[in-house]
Amino acid sequence: MKTLLVVVAVLAVVGGGTVALVNHLGGWTTLTGKAWAITYELSAEPAQTLVDLTYAKSPDRNRKETPQTVTAENPLPWTVEVIINAGEKAQVSATPKGDQVLSCRILLDGVKELASATGQPGQPVSCETVTAA
Numbered sequence: 001m002k003t004l005l006v007v008v009a010v011l012a013v014v015g016g017g018t019v020a021l022v023n024h025l026g027g028w029t030t031l032t033g034k035a036w037a038i039t040y041e042l043s044a045e046p047a048q049t050l051v052d053l054t055y056a057k058s059p060d061r062n063r064k065e066t067p068q069t070v071t072a073e074n075p076l077p078w079t080v081e082v083i084i085n086a087g088e089k090a091q092v093s094a095t096p097k098g099d100q101v102l103s104c105r106i107l108l109d110g111v112k113e114l115a116s117a118t119g120q121p122g123q124p125v126s127c128e129t130v131t132a133a
Helices: 002-024
Strands: 035-045 049-057 068-076 078-085 089-096 101-108 112-118 125-130
Touching: 035 049, 035 068, 035 089, 049 078, 068 078, 078 089, 089 101, 101 125, 112 125
Parallel strands: none
Antiparallel strands: 035 078, 035 101, 049 068, 049 089, 089 125, 101 112
8 A cells, every 4th residue: 555655646746747847848739839841942043153041940849939040151052951830931032142043942841842933033032831730
């Protein structure tokens, strides 16, 4: 009987600690968020060019948080894989350094195209979509 009481007491302490920790971190829905594997692609004509680009990525696939914006200067063609939480905006944009024609795509799991666009010569291009909840 003593062993049973000790086991129940330990489970109560561990369970209570878990609930307190989860509540401190934002609750169960925050910790059990659904996320999508997103691939951003940028290309240009002519093919080799340097662009300023911006894209969104979620900081943590297990927490429901607003995506962070990343800004960089990269040569094209360019591809990156990120995680975007469900119901959040996946977005990539680029600005050419000259008269290049830029194109962008957003892919789900590296295969299914969710968005695409081609800009005018020397003009920025942007692709965006909201992931399914």
